[in-house]
Amino acid sequence: MKQLATFGLFCLTALATQAQTAPPQSMPTPPIATLKPKALVSPYGTRTDNYYWLNERENPQVLDYLKAENTYFDQQMTPVKTLEDKLFTEMKGRIKEQDESVPFRDNGYYYYTRYETGGEYPLYCRKAGSLQGAEEVLLNGNQMGQGHSYFAIGGYEVSDNNELLAFSTDTVSRRLYTLRFKNLKTGQLYPEKIANVEGNAVWAADNQTVFYAKKDVTTLLPYQVYRHKLGTEPAQDVLVYEEKDDTFSLHVSRSKSKQYLGIELGSAFSSEYRFLDANNPTGEFKVFAPRTPDLLYEVQDANGRFYIFTNWEAPNFRVMAAPLTSTGRNGWAEVIPQREDVFLEQMELFKNYLVLNEREEGIRQLRVINFKDEIGRVVDFRELAYTTFIGANPEFDTPLLRFTYTSFTTPATTYDYDMATHKLALLKEQPVLGGFDKKNYVTERKFVTARDGKLIPIAIVYKKGFHKNGQGPVLQYAYGSYGLSMDPTFSSARLSLLDRGFAYVLCGIRGGQELGRQWFEDGRMMRKMNSFTDFIDCSDYLIKEKYTSPAKLFALGGSAGGLLMGAVVNMRPELYKGVIAAVPFVDVVTTMSDASIPLTTGEYDQWGNPANKPAYDYMLSYSPYDNVKAQKYPNMLVITGLHDSQVQYFEPAKWVAKLRATKTDKNLLLLHTDMEAGHGGASGRFKALHDVARQYAFMFLLLDPKAAL
Template identity: 55%
Template sequence: MNQNIKEPVAKIIPKELEKHGDIRIDNYYWMNERENQEVIDYLNEENAYYNNLTSHTKDFQVELFEEMKSRIKEDDSSVPYFYNGYYYITRFEKGKDYPIYARKKSSLDAAEEILFDCNQMAEGHSYFQLGGLNISDDNKYAAFGVDTVSRREYIIQIKNLETGEIYPEKIEKTTGSSTWANDNKTLFYSRKDEQTLRPDRIFKHVLGNDISNDELVFTENDETFTTHIYKSKSKKYLILGSDSTLTSEYQILEADNPNGEFRIFQPRTRELEYSISHYGNHWYITTNADDATNFKVMITDEDKTGIENWKDLIPHRDEVLIEGIDIFKNFLVISERSNGLTHIKIQPWKNPEAAYYLPFDNETYTAYTTTNVDFDTNILRYGYQSMATPSSVIDFNMVTKEKEVKKEQQVLGGKFNKENYIEKRVWAVAEDGTKVPMSMVYHKDTKLDGSAPLLQYAYGSYGSTMDPYFSTVRLSLLDRGFIYVIAHIRGGEDLGREWYEEGKLLEKKNTFTDFIDCSKYLIAEKYTSPEHLYAEGGSAGGLLMGAVMNMAPELYNGMIAQVPFVDVVTTMLDDSIPLTTGEYDEWGNPNEKEYYDYMKSYSPYDNVEATAYPNLYVSTGFHDSQVQYWEPAKWIAKLRALRTNKNLLLFDINMDAGHGGASGRFESLKEVAKEFAFLLDLEGISK
C-alpha cells in the first residue's frame, strides 16, 4: 500500500453559519457549488488519490467481481404471475445487464410478447432505470417511467402494445409511477417539484392529448407531505394518497369516473396513520387510531369512510406489529411482526376462528407476501429466506394448506452448501437495559476466539426494518473467515413501533449507542476484537457510521459509509435541498432550538475532532438526490485536516451515478468488490 501518495488538501474558506445565537464555522461550505470547476477538480483529485492508494487491489477487485458474478444465474427469470388474462415475466439473458419484461397470453405455453428490453433502451446511457410499469385494463397500453440520470426523476411515456409504437409524448419530472382509469385512456401520475424533488402534484393525462393540457388534479401544499396515486386491487377506486412521516390522508374516486371529483376518505389528523384496502362493500383500514401504537385493522361501510364509522376487526396488541394486509376473495392475510420476526396469518372471511399461521422453523429468517395481484384465488404467494438459506418463492394453497416451491434462488459454482454455515440470533444489552437483537452468520470453520474479522451492518432510521436475508455476494466474505452481523437497533421497526419511536427525534442517540453496545457485546463474547471489527452503513446508516465513529472510534479497525448523510444540521436547515422538509418528523426541525441543539450534539460533520479515527471507505454519487455529494466531500476534508493518525481515508465518487449507485445488474457488484477489497486488504487477505 503506497502511503507516500500525497493526500488531497481541500482549501479552507471559513463560512459563519448562525442559528439561535449559535455560530458554526464551516470551512468547506464552498463545496456545495455543483457547477464550480474547483469543486469538480477537488472531487477528481479525491478519485485519483483513491485509485492510486488502492491500485495494488485492482486485480483482487476483478477477482472478487468475477467470483460474485459467477454465483449468479445470468439467464434468470422471475416466477410468472397471472394478471388480467396474461402471465407476466421478468427475465435476464446471459451477458446482459438489464431486465427484459415480457408476457404470455392465457398460458405459459403461449408465444412470448416482449414489452420492454431494457438492454436496448439503456444503450448510450451510463445509467438506466425503468420503473412504474403499468398496463391498462384492456391490455393495450403500457405506461412506464425512465430515469437516465439517477436523480429519481422519471420521464413517463406510453407504449401501444398492439403496434409496438412508443408515443412521442414525454411527461417529465415524475416519480415514474402512474395508474390508468377504467376507461383505458386516462392516466393519473405524480409530478415532482423541480428544486426539492418532492412529489407534490397529481395530474391527469388523456391519451392523444397534448401534455401541456394535462389537468392538475391535486396539489399537496404542506411541504412535509408527498403525494401518490394508485388503483385499489378491486379495481373499483382510484386512491390518491398524501403521506408524511407521521400522518396520512387518502382521497378516493370511482375508477369508472375519471372526470369526477376526488373525495376525502378521512381528513388528515396529526399522527393519525392509516392505509386503505377495498373489498366488497367495505373498506379495510390498517391504522394506529386510538393509540394503537402497533397498528390494528378496522372496517367500515363503503360509503361511510370517516373515522367515526370505523370498527375494530383485528384489535391492537402490545406485542404484535401489524405490517400490512393482503385481501383475497375468500381470505384475509395479515403480515405481522413479533419478537423481531415476521409471521403470516391466514384468516378465512367466513370463519375467522379458523385462522392459522404459516409454519416457520428457523431461529432467524424473513418471510413476506410477494406479488398477489389476483383477487379471486386461493393461492398466496410468499417469499422466504434466511442468512444461510437462499430465497424461495412459494405458492401456498390457503384451503388445502399445500405449498409448492415455485423457485429457489440458485447459487452457481457448485461450492455452496447450506450446512457449511451457522446462523444464529444473539441479544446485546444496551446501556439503558434494553435488549437489542442481532442476526449473525459465519462459516462453520470460523474460530470464535476473538481473532475473526467481523462486519457489523445496520440502518436504524425511518422505521425501516433490516430483516435477515440471504446474499450470494456475502459468501465472498464468509468463505474468507468473516462473520457477518445485522444489528437490529432502535430507529428501525424490527421489534414493533415503539422500537422506531425510541430511535428518532430527541431519542435518536439510542440508535448510535445501540450499535456501539452491540459491538461491545461481539467483542466481549469473543466473536471478534477491535483490531478485526468493521462497521458498514449507507445513507441514514452512513449517518450512523459517522456518529459511531465520533463516539467510539477505538472499537473499529475500519468503516464503510455509503452515500452518508453526515452534515445533518446544515442540511436540515436548508429547505431548498431535495426532501428536507419531509424529514422534520424523523430528525426534528432545527429551526426550533431544542432540536437544533440535540442534532448538533450528534451530527457527524459538526463533531469531527482531533482524534485517531478508524480506516474509512466512503462512496457517493455526484447526482445523488437523497444525500448531496457535498456532505461526504466536506466530511472527508474535515477528517483529513483534524485526525491524529494516518489510517486510510478513501473517498470514491461515481461522477455518473446517484443515490443507488450504478444501474446495471452486474455493475453494482463492482462497487461491492471495492468495499470487500478494502476490508480484506486491511485483514491482509489478498486472494
C-alpha cells in the same frame, strides 16, 4: 459501474483545491480541500463551515476535487486491485445470467421479468392465457439502456384492455422519471413525454386516462397529481390535486379491485387517502378520512367494504372496516385488534382471506385469516432468523398467496400458499452457482443488553470453522432510522466474505421497527442517540464474546446508516479496524436547516426542525460533521454519487475534507465518488457488483490481501 479515468499525479498540482506540491509516486498524498470559511447563522448560534463551497455542483473546482479524491482512492487500492477483480468475477460467477422471475397472473396474462446472458437490465414480458403462450416483450431494458451510463425503469402499468402500457425511465439517477406510453398491439411509442414525475402512473377504467404525480425538481418531492388523456399534449394535462404542505409527499394508486383510483398522502406520522371511482376519471377525488396528527392509515376495498390498516388508538396497528358510503372514523369497526407483542407491517386482501405481514420478537412472518371463520394461521418455518415478504398478488378471487422467503442461508425462494388447504408449493429457489451448500453455514440469533437494559436483536452468520477466539474478522451492519426494519436475507455476494473467514452481524437497533412501533419511537427525534449507543453496545458485545476484536471489527452503514457510522466513529473510534459509510447523511444541522435541499421538509418528523432550539441543540450534539474532532479515527471508506437524490454528494465530500484536516492518525481515509450514479449506486445487476467488490477489497486491504486471494 463504468470505471473512472485515472489521473496522473502531476495533475494534482494544477487543481485549485490543492495546497501542496505533487508527491512522489511512491508516496501518494490525499488532496486537501481549500479552506473557504462560511458563517452559518442561526438564532441559536453561528457555526463556521470551511467546506460549504463544495455544495457548488457545477463548479469546476468541485469536480476537480472529487476526481482528485478518486485518483487517490485508486492509488491506495492498487495493492488489492487484483483481489477486487477476483471478487467481482467470483460474485458474478454465482449468478445465473439467463434467468427469469416466477410469472404472476393478472387480467388474463402471465407477467414476468427475465435476464439474458451478458445483459445488465431486465426484459419485462408477458404471455396470454397460459405459460405456453407466445412471449411478448413489453420493455427491453438492455436496448433502452444503450448509450446511457445510468439507466433505470421506474415502473410500468398496463391498461384494463391489456393494449396500452405506461412506463417511466431515469437516465440520470436523480429519481426524476420521464413518463412514456406504448401501444402493445402495434409496438409503437406515443409521442408525448412527461418529465419530472414519480416512477409510477395509473390508468382509469376508460383505457385512455392516466394519472401521475409530478415532482418538484428542487426538493424532489412529489406534490402534484395530473390527469393526462392519451394522445394529447402534456401541456393540456389537468391538475387535479396539489399538496401545499411540504412535509407531505404523495403517490397515485389503483385499488386491487380496480374499482378506485387513489391519491395517497403521507408524512412520517400522518396520512390521508383520497379516492375516485375509476369509471369516472373526470370526477373529483373524495377524502376518505381527514389527516390528523399521529394518525396513519392505509385503505383497500373488498366485498363491498373498505378495510383500513391503521395505528388509530393502536401503536402496533390494527385492521378496521367501514362501509363504502361512510368512510369517516366514526364508521370504522375493528376487524383485527392490536396485540402488544406483535407489530403489524402490511395487509393484503383477497375475496375470502386477509393476510398480514407481522413481526413477533423481531421476526417477520405471515398470518392468514379466513373471513368465514376468522381463524388465523401462521405460515411456519423452522429457521432461527428469516424473513418473509408478500409478493405480487394482483388477483382478488384466488386462494393462492404468493410470497418470498429468505434467510442468511436460504436464497430468495418463491412460494404459493393455498390458503384453503394450507399446502405450500415451492415455485423457485433463486439459483446460486459455484457449489453453494447452505449446510456449510451457521446462523445464530442473540439479544444484546443495551446500556439502559433494552434487548437488541442481532443475527449472525458465518461459515463452519469460524472460531470465537477474538481472532476472526466481523462485518457489523445496521440502519436504525425511519422505522425501516433490517431483516436477515440471503446475499450471494456476501459468500465471498464468509468463505474468507468473516462473520456477518445484522443489528436491529432502535430507530427501526424490529420490536414494534415503540422501538422506532425510541430511536428518532430527541431519542436518536439510542441508535448510536445500541450499535456501540452490539460492538462491545461482539468483542466481549470473542467473535472478534477491535483489530478485526468492521462497520458498514448507508444513507441514514451512514449517519450512524459518522456518529459512532466520533463516539468510539477505537472499536473498529475499518468503517464503510455509503452515501452518508452526516451534515444534519445544515441540511435540515435548508428547505431547498431535496426531501428535507419531509424529514422534520424524523430528526427535528432546527428552527426549534431543542431540536437544533440535540441535532448539533450528534451531527457527525459538526462533531469531528482532533482524535484518532479508524480506517474509513466513504462512498457517494454525484447525482444522489437522497443524500447530496457534498455531505460526504465535506465530511472527508474536514476529517482530513482534523484527525490525528495516519489511518486510511478514502472518498470514492461515482460520477455517473446516485443514491443506489451503479445501475445494472453486474455493474453494481463492482461497488460491493470494492468495499470488500478495502477491508481485505486492512487485513491480509494475499490470504484473501
